[in-house]
Amino acid sequence: MKNLASFLRHPAGVIGLVILTGVVVLAIVAPTLFPVDPWDMVAAPFQPPFDGETWLGSDMLGRDVAACIAYGARVSLLIGVSSTLAALAIGVTVGAVAGYFGGRVDDFLMRFVELFQTIPGFILAILLVATLGPSLTNVILAIGAVSWPQLARLTRAEFLRLRSREFVQAAVCQGQPPMSVVLRHILPNAVSPIIVTGSLMIASSILIESALSFMGLGDPNLMSWGFMIGASRSVMRQAWWMSVFPGVAIFLTVLAINLVGEGLNDTLNPRLSRKARGA
């Protein structure tokens, strides 16, 4: 409750939360608002926006741009959240093992993480999706597979810091098994920076997803914002609305998540962020 009040004092965070709530609501009510399939033709092709028939115009096949954006919100949020969860599962596990055991295990795992950080992630994601096939699951796994190193480094640093603290030492001395020390003593204390980084990662995952589907590597059965922009390229001169609106949708969603992430950072790590602000 105290955290909530503190978050609400952060104006940027509140703005972000409002926009994000709007996007989530849009995603939830998409089928009610637009009962027809977003792939269906509902109007004449190339109808300009605000013209009566459709809100945001229609594309070259007479599909409703507004409906496509509403359904695209579902895909973006779904992929953003699930690929972040995948990255959390890998990153936190690797970081926890490296930070808890230290020594050679740590050295080995960190070299591995470093290697993964050197590899250009987006190209690896392209390669993974192109090879395994562009399905929803493969896109989520590919984004998760290229996003985890940052979380692994963060978790490791937190674990290294907490490992030597008295309460952790006490738990070890009591003979608690490593699993219980990690899950009941270290992880709960390391969770707030992980939450902050994870929330920001949802935004970057949405950006990666949109770039993948822009390049034609999205799930062909799902309407997504990146796909809409990719499809609009050839008719950009006639139909600006086809490329402008989905981009605005991506921009607002990513901005909102970043703002919420910063608000969370100020709320959960007040000491750290005050230092960064120079107060």
Place this chain on the structure above:
Amino acid sequence: MSVVAITRYGGRLSAYVLGIAYGAVKIIGVILVIATFNFILVHAAPGDPAQVIAGQSGAADETLLRQIRSAYGLDQPYLVQLASSLKKTLTLDLGYSYRQQRTVLSLLLERLPATLLLTGTAFILSLVFGTALGTIAGTRAGKWSDTFFTIVSLLLYALPVFWLGLMLVLLFSVQLNWLPPFGYVTVGVEMTAWQRIADIASHMVLPTLSLAAVYLAIYARLMRSSIIEVKQQDFIKTARAKGVTESRIVMHHLLRNAILPVITVAGMQAGAVVGGAVVVETVFAWPGLGRLIYDAVLQRDYPVMQGIFLVMSIVVIGLNLLTEAVYRMVDPRISVRSVR
């Protein structure tokens, strides 16, 4: 030079040698990992690996498939195949694109300069302007110019790179007709050397801007908070107490120390910049590796995709090593002058 200085200098030299050795090990390590990875991917792809390599989605004829199977040793045990593919990669034999009827290496070498030009320019521009904006914001923390730059960088940071590119084309090429919308050079026009350079430069403006914008925002934000942190340290107060002029404090004391974390992050971001180049090249039909990987994806040309993955990773390591070298040059704590 005192004894301390000499030993420190010696330490610096061996650190330098170690740095180069570490860089070499890293490059070979990355090449081996990527080759292994590429190998696993071809076998993980649905269908016959020979069909995958041929890239003709089931339409390849039996003679070609037999040829591929023997060239890649696909009838051998996995370990033998892996060893031979590692050996091939280390000798820069990146295979043959059956789609393009050319060796992958020759294709990549032809496209590499355009990518290096675009990524290099964007990387340098974003660093220079990012640190400049960050410095302005950081030294004026709390004033309106700081608020303005902070908001701008927040907005830039949320823009999808490819969409920014398209919007720039819509504005500057379609609406205003100021700049060419795509390509590398105007085709079919006789030009002197200078005209040609100017022509390429005008084609570069939009792609470079779209690629640099996001990173400019990142570096500006980082530089701002770094400046604010360094500003409060004792050596700045000392310099001010000594009567050093404000501009000298900013240029000699503040900047040199505050830029270090920015350089570190720039090195870590190198991979992302190269990844961003792929999308930007696709948008602007820039004839580099990014555009090539887009075509390769459309045609499912695996040898080309894998070759680009390898070459781009090497480019990233190159940028990493470069930023490390810059870090050493800039860091006042390990400069020779400070030892004297």
